[in-house]
Amino acid sequence: xxxxxxLVVGSPLMTSSVSVHLDNGVCFSSLFRWEEERYTDGxxxxxxxxxxxxxxxxxxxxxxxxxxxxxxxxxxxxAPAEEVSTFFSKMLDHEYTTKDIFRKNFFKxxxxxxxxxxxxxxxxxxxxxxKEMSEYxxxxxxxxxxxxxxxxxxxxxENERLLQEYGFCIMDNHKERIGNFRIEPPGLFRGRGxxxxxxxxxRRIRPEDIIINCSKDSKQPKPPPGTKWKExxxxxxxxxxxxxxxxxxxxxxxxxxxPSSRIKGEKDWQKYETARRLKKCVDRIRTQYRDDWxxxxxxxxxxxxxxxxxxxxxxxxxxxxxxxxxxxxxGCCSLRVEHIKLYPKMDDQEYVVExxxxxxxxxxxxxxxxxxxxxxxxxxxxxxxKQPEDDLFDRLNTSILNKHLQELMDGxxxxxxxxxxxxxxxxxxxxxxxxxDSVPAKILSYNRANRAVAIxxxxxxxxxxxxxxxMQNLQTKIDEKQNQxxxxxxxxxxxxADHKASRDEKNKKTVEVKRKAVQRIEExxxxxxxxxxxxxxxxxxxxxxxxxNYLDPRISVAWCKKFSIPIEKIYNKTQRExxxxxxxxxxxxxxx
DNA sequence: AGTGTGACTTGCCCAGAACGGA
DNA sequence: TCCGTTCTGGGCAAGTCACACT
Numbered sequence: 001x002x003x004x005x006x007l008v009v010g011s012p013l014m015t016s017s018v019s020v021h022l023d024n025g026v027c028f029s030s031l032f033r034w035e036e037e038r039y040t041d042g043x044x045x046x047x048x049x050x051x052x053x054x055x056x057x058x059x060x061x062x063x064x065x066x067x068x069x070x071x072x073x074x075x076x077x078x079a080p081a082e083e084v085s086t087f088f089s090k091m092l093d094h095e096y097t098t099k100d101i102f103r104k105n106f107f108k109x110x111x112x113x114x115x116x117x118x119x120x121x122x123x124x125x126x127x128x129x130x131k132e133m134s135e136y137x138x139x140x141x142x143x144x145x146x147x148x149x150x151x152x153x154x155x156x157x158e159n160e161r162l163l164q165e166y167g168f169c170i171m172d173n174h175k176e177r178i179g180n181f182r183i184e185p186p187g188l189f190r191g192r193g194x195x196x197x198x199x200x201x202x203r204r205i206r207p208e209d210i211i212i213n214c215s216k217d218s219k220q221p222k223p224p225p226g227t228k229w230k231e232x233x234x235x236x237x238x239x240x241x242x243x244x245x246x247x248x249x250x251x252x253x254x255x256x257x258x259p260s261s262r263i264k265g266e267k268d269w270q271k272y273e274t275a276r277r278l279k280k281c282v283d284r285i286r287t288q289y290r291d292d293w294x295x296x297x298x299x300x301x302x303x304x305x306x307x308x309x310x311x312x313x314x315x316x317x318x319x320x321x322x323x324x325x326x327x328x329x330x331g332c333c334s335l336r337v338e339h340i341k342l343y344p345k346m347d348d349q350e351y352v353v354e355x356x357x358x359x360x361x362x363x364x365x366x367x368x369x370x371x372x373x374x375x376x377x378x379x380x381x382x383x384x385x386k387q388p389e390d391d392l393f394d395r396l397n398t399s400i401l402n403k404h405l406q407e408l409m410d411g412x413x414x415x416x417x418x419x420x421x422x423x424x425x426x427x428x429x430x431x432x433x434x435x436x437d438s439v440p441a442k443i444l445s446y447n448r449a450n451r452a453v454a455i456x457x458x459x460x461x462x463x464x465x466x467x468x469x470x471m472q473n474l475q476t477k478i479d480e481k482q483n484q485x486x487x488x489x490x491x492x493x494x495x496x497a498d499h500k501a502s503r504d505e506k507n508k509k510t511v512e513v514k515r516k517a518v519q520r521i522e523e524x525x526x527x528x529x530x531x532x533x534x535x536x537x538x539x540x541x542x543x544x545x546x547x548x549n550y551l552d553p554r555i556s557v558a559w560c561k562k563f564s565i566p567i568e569k570i571y572n573k574t575q576r577e578x579x580x581x582x583x584x585x586x587x588x589x590x591x592x
Numbered sequence: 593a594g595t596g597t598g599a600c601t602t603g604c605c606c607a608g609a610a611c612g613g614a
Numbered sequence: 615t616c617c618g619t620t621c622t623g624g625g626c627a628a629g630t631c632a633c634a635c636t
Contacts, residue, residue: 145608184626192604192627238599246626252598253626267600316602317630326628360629361603399593402631415601415630461604470619542604549602574623 043236044263048214050169050178050241052221052229053255054162056185056204059083066136069129070122080113084201087188089130090137096190096198105199106188113201169241169257170218177258178241183210189248193327193362200248209244239263249325260577269581272552274411275419276592282420285408286311293374299395303404305378306332306393310417313367314456316360317398317414329358332414333398338388342379351376365458422453422550427592429453430559438523443569444530446559451537453546461542474532481525488518553579554586561588 186204207227292304318331339357429449492514
């Protein structure tokens with residue numbers, strides 16, 4: 001295995017690291033270089049040791065006084081059937097237990113867990129009464145909230161113990177935090193949007209389902225007493241510690257490291273370096289795709305128009321999906337005729353395209369944009385003789401597109417455009433918006449720049465349930481502060497008058513005190529107003545996703561350094577851990 | 593070219609912790 | 615100290631993309 005030292009960056013020492021003491025008494029030095037260990041042969045590590053996952057707690061049967069009723073009569077269920085019924089009863093207040101597909105899928109899977117006797121008796125979900133069970137669980141969660149401090153403390157300590165024991169691993173020379181060391185408990189699958197599999201039973205994962213990955217020379221994790229792992233392998237070409245196959249989609253789930261880990265941090269850094277390389281050649285690529293709009297070949301025109309959308313609108317690539325397996329959502333390459341409308345003229349604009357489709361997580365993308373005439377004419381051409389449910393780009397898919405992109409630049413794929421456009425937008429917006437005002441005003445500018453990116457990437461959120469109320473509260477505070485301010489101003493005026501009348505030391509002092517008070521209240525008022533603006537503008541926009549996944553953290557770090565903003569105002573503790581590499585290397589003059 | 597699989601990133605939501613004002 | 619509000623991390627679903635195989 002070859003180890004290589006690559007890329008020497010500004011300040012490579014990881015200042016935020018700490019000495020790590022392990023069970024075995026070994027202490028690893030805190031000094032390591034971010035670029036210290038990268039392997040050139042595709043291997044990800046040479047030593048990996050961990051304790052394996054934590055399993056979901058076993059099912060606890062209901063007390064005898066909590067009953068399930070079928071057709072009005074109480075009925076004691078077998079443990080497996082009862083367990084599944086509790087999943088449903090815990091969701092009774094949710095809208096989706098009223099949805100046909102959810103109920104149908106649930107009932108079908110529930111019946112699979114029943115004894116043959118139960119199966120012959122329970123034939124209609126509408127005759128099932130889960131009310132008592134539901135009440136019982138509500139009471140339980142209420143009781144949990146009412147627990148004494150000591151009880152709560154005890155639970156906290158137990159969680160902490162579990163974290164210490166299972167939450168860390170050793171990868172090469174570092175003790176690293178594991179991202180998700182708990183196995184997902186059984187329950188009913190929900191899915192997002194109109195999912196055809198909603199309500200299906202997510203089965204319990206046993207040790208026999210788990211593949212463990214660790215190094216040969218490590219202490220292997222022990223399965224719980226009386227059980228066995230499915231397999232123990234030693235594959236250092238991958239980064240995961242454990243995996244299992246989930247039963248709803250048949251996909252594999254993994255236990256991996258926390259974003260603060262070396263392996264994730266390095267990958268993140270690489271991602272932004274690829275985006276920066278795109279910055280250097282994006283002009284050339286844009287010229288090329290504009291040229292391709294005129295190609296004789298339909299497939300090349302389609303590729304060029306799709307790439308234009310990906311670049312201009314930050315659309316996702318849009319892989320094909322198996323029909324009926326997931327919610328019907330699309331990205332760029334999988335757009336259908338029904339998802340766009342063409343308007344040769346709209347208001348005072350020409351060649352307007354209206355997009356309306358469901359993207360990732362069934363979030364609606366709605367946008368009207370004027371495009372260049374050539375793009376418009378091409379779109380008209382692509383639409384000819386097609387039905388609404390036909391593919392807009394029938395000669396294109398993500399594989400073709402990415403192969404093309406790879407030829408234009410090493411490592412270039414569709415999603416790099418999202419990263420590039422997000423980061424460059426942040427940098428531009430920060431330049432444009434940052435005022436030479438107070439710190440809160442600067443932070444508002446930062447949030448606005450962040451918001452511009454979130455809007456570009458269509459990162460939405462449901463307005464918080466308490467939004468209206470909290471907005472009102474804030475307004476009340478502002479009004480109060482305003483009253484305070486005018487009162488303080490009056491006092492200042494009076495003091496000044498007194499001072500004018502008799503110019504003694506005491507009066508002079510009073511003026512100063514009152515002046516300070518006015519100033520302080522003005523600042524407080526300003527802060528509140530900024531807060532209100534920020535919150536209002538943020539009602540339906542989610543900033544987190546772009547901050548965590550699309551914005552080169554070095555831009556933010558540099559901005560903080562340049563304007564003497566404490567980094568804590570921009571990144572919380574977790575974020576600072578994730579972006580430790582960037583905090584370490586970016587100086588105030590960093591350019592994306 | 594098409595299909596399936598595996599590994600990894602991205603994305604929204606929500607419970608519970610932390611905070612801060614009365 | 616209590617209570618309402620805000621923040622944060624975890625949970626887990628849903629994407630992207632490479633690669634093997636045919």
